[in-house]
Amino acid sequence: RKGKFDAIIVETTGLADPAPVAQTFFMDQDVSDAARLDAVVTVADAKWLSDRLKDAPEAKNQIAFADVIILNKIDLVNEAGLNEVEARIRAINPYAKVHRTQNCAIPISEVLDRKAFDLDRIIEIEPDFLEEGHHHHHDEEMQSVSLRTDRDLDAGRFLSWYSDLIQAEGLNILRSKGILSFKDDDQRFVLQGVHMILDGAPQRPWEPGERRESRLVLIGRYLDVPSLQAQFQACVAG
Known part of the structure; x- marks a missing residue:
């Protein structure tokens, strides 16, 4: 198939920030017309990663941004x-x-065609291990925040708050993903963000019997978790 590619793998230098590469797919029409961003894969050195997390901020960025992490050696x-x-x-x-x-050594299917930036796959944002109650370290600088409510949100209030948040804190918010239930709207709304760049759309109708809940996940540095939780809950429709 001359001139046709199954995939393009962009390999950055060892300590590069992956966000600008990812943002190109949201911002550049020529790129997004020809290709879709599939996943960000990071290789981590099992022996030296802990040291790099202390002395190389880029290493922490790469871990925070990744969809797939290969813990090697x-x-x-x-x-x-x-x-x-x-x-x-x-x-x-x-x-x-x-x-x-x-x-x-890993099957190529675990690295390619992950569809991590596909809005239809954003539903897969809940980590299994959190529900298993695993204890894990707290990182002083980088946090992941999962915001959730089973009450419908006010669409205008939420979107206004969220866009203001991304404009103010976008440099510190590496990735965001959400599934939202808006009052008087029978469609699930899904969104994702890379720093200040947002992508969101109604996805499909809520199915009969499906639990309507809103979940928003943020991964970033120096996030004020209690404040974010309070602001998110303030978007609940009256």
């Missing part, structure tokens, strides 16, 4: 060490899929 670290480094990853980003590998 697991043969150099014992089980306790692996659990420790994975806990540090989870403290920064509970939502990425983590694979433990040697020599990055």
Whole structure:
């Protein structure tokens, strides 16, 4: 198939911020017409990641931004060490899929065609392990926040608050994803963001018997979690 590609893999330098590459797909019409952003994959060194998280802010950015994390060189670290480094990853980003590998040996299907930026897949934003009650580290700088309510939101109030938040705090909010139930609207609204760049649309009607709830996930640095929770709840329709 001359001139046709199954996929294009953009490999950045070792300590690069992935966000500008991702934003291109939201902002550049020529790029988004020809290709879709599939997933951000980060390779982490099991032996040295904890040190890099202390001295290289870009390393923390890459972990926070990733959809798939390949925890490599697991043969150099014992089980306790692996659990420790994975806990540090989870403290920064509970939502990425983590694979433990040697020599990055992993089925290609786990890395390609993940559809992590597909609005139809945003529903998969709830990490299983949180419900299993796993204890994990707290990262002082980088947090993930999951906001939730089973009451309908006021669409105007929510969208106004959210756009103001992204404009004010967008540099500190690396990724955001949400599924929202708006009052007097029979369609689920889904959204995602990369820093200040937002993408959102009605997705499909709520199905009969489906629990109408709103969930918004933010991953970023120095987030004021109690304030965000209060502001989100203030968007509930009267």
